[in-house]
Amino acid sequence: MAEKTFKLNNGISIPVVGIGTFQMSADQAQQAVIDALAAGYRLIDTANAYLNETGVGRGIKAAGVRREDLFLSSKLWPTVYTQASAVDDTLQRLGTDYVDLMFLHxxxxxxxxGYRQLEQAYRDGKVKAIGISxxxxxxxxxxxxxxxxxxxVIQAEAHPYFTEDEVRQTLAPFGTQLMAWFPLGHGDKQLINEPIFTELATKYRKSNAQIILRWHMQMGFITIPGSTNPVHIQANHDIFDFELTNEEMQKIADAKKNIRYYTPSEANEERYATMQLDFASEK
Structure with a gap:
């Protein structure tokens, strides 16, 4: 059975699969974290912009798993990059005195x-690893x-249709690990039901989604599939009892279409630079 962690370029180990909390309310994130930790997950990903960090913190506390046994990541939003209290405010919402990984979102x-602020937090021990998204x-x-x-770590869209090749090549000299969001292609049925995944799902007695998540792991990608369904949460973590062959990995590579579901743009970045977050609404 393959290892359930990857080692980052600073020697820290990170779990291969985590629970993502994008588009969850604070209450939904709280329950998803509880369910994920019960299912064996030890990586939790959130962000300032998700407005659910307080819920994530409550979920961790309710689950009763020791903080040192968890890997917790969050992301600073652009409008707080220049605020000296941004990291401390994030830690306060999460109810912890450090995070294992903090990104610029x-x-x-x-x-x-913003990056200088993360570097200082890293030196101060408030952030154990630095990421960009x-x-x-x-x-x-x-x-x-x-x-x-x-x-x-770099967090970016990645799935069998789009493997972020250019960015990975740029970061390869630094040993920066990729963490994939939209690991299942934003739920695209065409991707999930590609014949190769159906074929392999039958062979290994797994779901198509589990085959894709296993592919991510063998590509060296950390994955953070999000779900509020306890059955799906459990299934997304159940990928460690089989291994795809080199030939099967190549067949999946042949399915690549360079399709992405989110296209970064200058217009979006300009909007993000001024989009204030209403932390008071986080319950």
């Missing part, structure tokens, strides 16, 4: 100031040119 606003092209290179501590 978008390449928007003063992201260099959705960076590519010129802004990715600009960040790398200025970073004293190279990022341990």
């Amino acid at each position: 978008q390449p928007a606003g003063d992201f260099l100031a 959705n960076f590519q092209g010129e802004k990715l290179q600009q960040l790398l040119d200025h970073a004293e501590i190279k990022p341990q």
